[in-house]
Amino acid sequence: MRKPALPDEILLRIQQPARYIGGEINMCVKDPKSVDIRFAMCFPDVYDIGMSHLGIQILYEMFNRREDVYCERVYSPWTDLDAIMKKERIPLFALESQDPVREFDFLGITLQYEMCYTNILQILELSGIPFHAADRTWEDPIVIGGGPCAYNPEPIADFFDLFYIGEGETVYFDLLDAYKESRRLGESRTIFLKRAARISGIYVPSLYDVSYHADGTLKSFTPNCPEAPAKVQKQLVMDMAGSFYPEKPLVPFIKVTQDRIVLEIMRGCIRGCRFCQAGMVYRPVREKNVDELKHLAYQMLKNTGHEEISLSSLSSSDYRSLEELVSFLIETFHGKGVNVSLPSLRIDAFSLDVMSKVQDVKKSSLTFAPEAGSQRLRNVINKGLSEDDILNGATEAFKGGWNRVKLYFMLGLPTETIEDMEGIALLSEKIAAAYYDLPKESRNGRVQVVASTSFFIPKPFTPFQWAKMCTKDEFLERARVVNQKMKEMRNHKSLKYNWHEADVSVLEGVLARGDRRVAAVIEEAYRNGALYDAWSESFRNEVWMEAFRTCGVSPEFYTTRERSLDELLPWDFIDTGVTKEFLKREWQNALEEKVTKNCREQCAGCGIRRFGGGVCYEDPN
Amino acid sequence: MKIRIKFSKQGNMKFIGHLDTMRFFQKAIRRTGVDIRYSEGFSPHQIMSFAAPLGVGLTGSGEYVDIEVLSSGPSAEMVRRLNAAMAEGMEIISFKRLPDSAANAMSLVAACDYTVRLRPEYEDRLGAASEFFAGLDAFLESGDLHIMKKTKKGEKELDLRPLIFEHRPDEETGCFLKLSAGSAANIKPELVLETYCLAAGREYSPFAFQINRQEVYALQTDGDTKGRRFIPLEAFGEDIE
């Protein structure tokens, strides 16, 4: 029987001990002594969140298919266990073997959101691995980062030996082979890192020198050895048919956030919303084969016993075989107590029909994400959702028995005016009015419209990467304007308005577009107790603000400053395939309120066509 | 067709709480393709009910869950198939068909057997195991077993003696207890241990013991009332050939 790294007494004292014992269904079991490479794959947040992440499941199964590799999982210990481990000096362990992480060859950390950065330091500290890559030896694993935040790795560059830029399925095996070769030849860690730098998509921060102008902006960013390329190429899976997908996902004992099968149907998005990083960096759209998906759905349900399957993509309505796939899933599985869920669907006749089959209309709500309150501002952000689309969709749904609507908006978008803010309330009101316009007999009680706003955070590799972000006070003032207008609406009793925390948005803004000088702030904040910043109950803004002061770093330099178009940006060394010229063009179009058509209507020439596949080469018929 | 499954929950599975154990079984049944019956309605669920929740930290070697199936293979095959879907530490012991008129496991529960082991690390604080359990046995035989039990309305006095059906030191594990269980009077072994520690001036710790629930019983109601007879829940069913 596998013995837990933690004694019973600790496991029985903490919340959810099942987070730490492994042993889940479909866990990979190998003899660690029989492999050449031990890989610890980490999601730096609590198990319940980390286990819900699809990317790790893909790499986990893919790595473990290799006989010479044993890939295990690591998550952040929750705060209760964190305190115990620090006090009793218990080293962090991987779930499968329960062995200390420090004994591994690699520690791979997925970077899904900026607010997990202090959790990375927690993982390193508990593992006994030096924070700074420069201080590590062969006694320490190679620490590698990947995932969306690796598109600007600079604020955490000091903490990583390597970053993997792009989709993990392509060159990871080359990296593992290079490692084996390097160890076989008895090379130094530095030589290995140089070897790794020659692999397309691998970024080794220590092989680049950075200098700054007097005004604090970046002056130069240059490789300091011949192995390091001036530009690091994003990796993309171009052959979705042959790409790897897990057939046997792990089944946790405890109920995690995604307690269901996640079936990825497509990568990328044709829409080109100008605020959306995913929509830019995952270009071009690549669809998966519908027959393959049917087979996968069947296999995964059989191998996990889950009672729900959820389709995943940035915009499922744009998957061309959606009707075929959804009808198949409903016919095949719905009678067997398997639920089908379809997030990110456009509300139209088809989706309403599907939803009425798979969910209880009375209990579910409709979701729209207009993102901006006026058509003018929706043109600025290139969100192709009109007021008519929303009102027609909502009216159809109301006739079908729905009476709850959720709306998602952003505040603080470039060029936003009072009218745009008030537009959020006006649109909410129109939806409520559309409900009460229906004859009484086709209504179902009162309508409830809940509008939520988050604060706009400019992200690298989007047309808004140069934009000025609002200050905290500006954000809160805008929320106040919306709130006030909501109260003035005739149907205000049917409307509800929520807004997001402003402090955490400002910090996320710094981390998203920061440079190497931000690392010191993250470290200082962590040392003073910042941890689990993505959780509102543990986020402590004062600790961060103090850290900025101590390190002499100004948050405003990264947030509220509008960057000039010719400024060298910290992430410019990455080539995502989408050209900077395209982003500049789109920024200009935004300011002129000009809409850019989606990839299926007309190619906008973003540059990604040279990858040779996806939507750019689709047959228009 | 009503089925009673007997299983054991050992090792790391002791950290899996009751609700998660239920979820685990639901998923295992789906993986196995057992032809379970689903409830009617918008979100159908499996017809499944457990005899008695087992607290986190306790192991069990005679746990029960009842299900309803539309069809079934022979018991031996069903046990094998289900075991192929278990996690390490969970094991299916039997799969028996119940008469259609059978009451469900939960309503039958009247007593449970437990073995209690003292963790060696705690002998410093609680005394050597043999001495500790000898003391416990003597206490259960002739000590004052009246306790104050918390109820919704406050506290009420309760005499544990008639609810402890059997007790004896056990050479291998430490001690054996047969305790009243179920809706009438549910006595947890921890309560017995804590009562003893309190009376004997020993420092009770919930982590000091490894407790295993060995069997769950129903009370035989027919016949004369003097000869109290407990029947393992498994005995109500028969193997499917």
Ligand code: SF4
């Ligand atoms: S090259 Fe054209 S079609 Fe291809 S992703 Fe870019 S804009 Fe879309």
